[in-house]
Amino acid sequence: MNDIPERFINEEGLRLDGRRVDELRPLKIEVGVLKRADGSCYLEFGNNKVIAAVYGPREIHPRHLQNAMETVVRYRYNMASFSVDERKRPGPDRRGVEVSKVSRESIEPVILKEYYPRSSVDIFVEVLQADAGTRTAGINAASVALADAGIPMKGLVSSCAVGKVDNTLVLDLMKEEDNYGQADMPLAMVTKDDIITLLQMDGDLSKDEFKKGIEMAISGCKEIYKIQKKALIDAYS
Amino acid sequence: MIDKEVVVPGDFLSDDPSKAGTGTYVEGGKVFALAYGILESRDRLRVISLGGKYVPLPGDDIIGNVVDFSLSSWKVDINSPYGADLHISEHPQRVDFGDMCRHIKIGESIITKVIRVDNEMRVDLTLKGYDLKILRGGRIIDFFHSKIPRLIGRSGSMINMIKEECKCAIFVGQNGRIWVNGEGDNMALAIKTIKKIEDEAHTSGLTAKIAQFLEDER
Numbered sequence: 364m365n366d367i368p369e370r371f372i373n374e375e376g377l378r379l380d381g382r383r384v385d386e387l388r389p390l391k392i393e394v395g396v397l398k399r400a401d402g403s404c405y406l407e408f409g410n411n412k413v414i415a416a417v418y419g420p421r422e423i424h425p426r427h428l429q430n431a432m433e434t435v436v437r438y439r440y441n442m443a444s445f446s447v448d449e450r451k452r453p454g455p456d457r458r459g460v461e462v463s464k465v466s467r468e469s470i471e472p473v474i475l476k477e478y479y480p481r482s483s484v485d486i487f488v489e490v491l492q493a494d495a496g497t498r499t500a501g502i503n504a505a506s507v508a509l510a511d512a513g514i515p516m517k518g519l520v521s522s523c524a525v526g527k528v529d530n531t532l533v534l535d536l537m538k539e540e541d542n543y544g545q546a547d548m549p550l551a552m553v554t555k556d557d558i559i560t561l562l563q564m565d566g567d568l569s570k571d572e573f574k575k576g577i578e579m580a581i582s583g584c585k586e587i588y589k590i591q592k593k594a595l596i597d598a599y600s
Numbered sequence: 601m602i603d604k605e606v607v608v609p610g611d612f613l614s615d616d617p618s619k620a621g622t623g624t625y626v627e628g629g630k631v632f633a634l635a636y637g638i639l640e641s642r643d644r645l646r647v648i649s650l651g652g653k654y655v656p657l658p659g660d661d662i663i664g665n666v667v668d669f670s671l672s673s674w675k676v677d678i679n680s681p682y683g684a685d686l687h688i689s690e691h692p693q694r695v696d697f698g699d700m701c702r703h704i705k706i707g708e709s710i711i712t713k714v715i716r717v718d719n720e721m722r723v724d725l726t727l728k729g730y731d732l733k734i735l736r737g738g739r740i741i742d743f744f745h746s747k748i749p750r751l752i753g754r755s756g757s758m759i760n761m762i763k764e765e766c767k768c769a770i771f772v773g774q775n776g777r778i779w780v781n782g783e784g785d786n787m788a789l790a791i792k793t794i795k796k797i798e799d800e801a802h803t804s805g806l807t808a809k810i811a812q813f814l815e816d817e818r
Contacts, residue, residue: 510636513651518610555610
């Protein structure tokens with residue numbers, strides 16, 4: 364269905380969708396879209412569409428998972444069967460379990476878990492439409508939804524990916540670049556403290572490229588943070 | 601519309617750690633916001649959260665729903681992540697063994713006081729005390745718990761105004777449940793007013809606005 368493009372970056376330095384190499388896709392965030400959840404967020408990141416819902420702190424079930432000292436954070440990342448070109452078999456799969464785990468670990472460090480012992484905070488992220496970088500979109504949405512739910516947090520978590528196509532580092536890969544590119548490196552960070560909480564890599568990068576890639580991703584995260592913050596503030600005015 | 605500053609978690613608030621109040625945390629001698637909410641800066645910096653659940657504190661007067669009972673205590677839902685226990689010895693009357701249903705039935709609501717909260721958030725309640733009782737009649741409405749100070753107003757000015765204007769008995773539970781009892785139309789007006797306060801809690805000059813609202817509705 365998708366032919367491999369001959370070149371990812373044209374003579375003018377623009378990518379397939381007309382972005383520069385260090386440009387993010389347009390990001391749109393809406394806060395409090397679900398009435399039944401304690402906190403929620405709808406997010407569009409380029410062609411990605413995700414919705415995040417947060418429940419809690421609430422009583423944890425099954426009870427044997429409870430921790431007498433702190434709250435238990437649970438994160439479920441799920442792709443809708445219609446989110447990709449070829450219908451995805453619904454339900455949890457190997458990839459989904461992994462993404463849930465790394466996403467949870469990227470968000471957990473900011474939550475003050477000792478405030479609510481014996482309880483759970485449940486985060487649900489549903490990917491409605493996927494176009495590369497859904498885990499980063501999910502983390503951005505989950506972080507805003509957690510704030511909306513009034514969970515005590517040390518800061519917001521922002522996330523974006525950096526990758527390599529045509530031997531050039533590019534920020535925030537889109538689908539073609541992800542599928543046929545040379546590398547993909549998602550990163551999440553607590554923007555306030557410059558702490559990286561998620562770092563994965565697929566493909567090859569040299570040491571210098573890796574260093575430069577991290578810098579690009581960090582500046583991308585900082586831009587995303589501004590949009591997250593603005594969305595939260597605008598929701599109350 | 602909004603005349604107070606909205607902050608998000610991690611926002612820098614001050615260089616002076618002695619000003620840190622609720623909803624903030626101190627790191628490296630600096631004060632940051634702990635939650636998404638409205639910043640209040642009088643003598644201390646406080647962040648009034650715009651979300652979140654009620655966490656019981658000893659001494660809180662709350663409204664609970666009795667959901668279950670065991671051999672010696674009633675289990676009470678207090679609109680919080682944690683359930684609470686009302687032991688039979690905390691009932692104002694002597695409750696005989698196996699006779700608990702006669703005193704408080706499952707499904708009934710009570711005005712009760714939190715007496716103990718331990719490290720693991722096990723909560724104990726009492727019915728012994730002034731104004732604590734089993735609720736019969738009236739309606740209970742939900743209200744967002746961190747906006748309750750606005751509903752009560754300075755030294756009770758707001759809530760007393762509603763009580764007078766609507767000729768209703770009103771009890772405000774710290775856990776975000778409000779009991780209203782009165783005659784049909786009066787009760788409807790009181791509930792409408794309370795909902796309005798919840799929607800506009802973050803604006804200033806609220807008492808005057810509500811006084812005007814009550815006058816217009818008459």
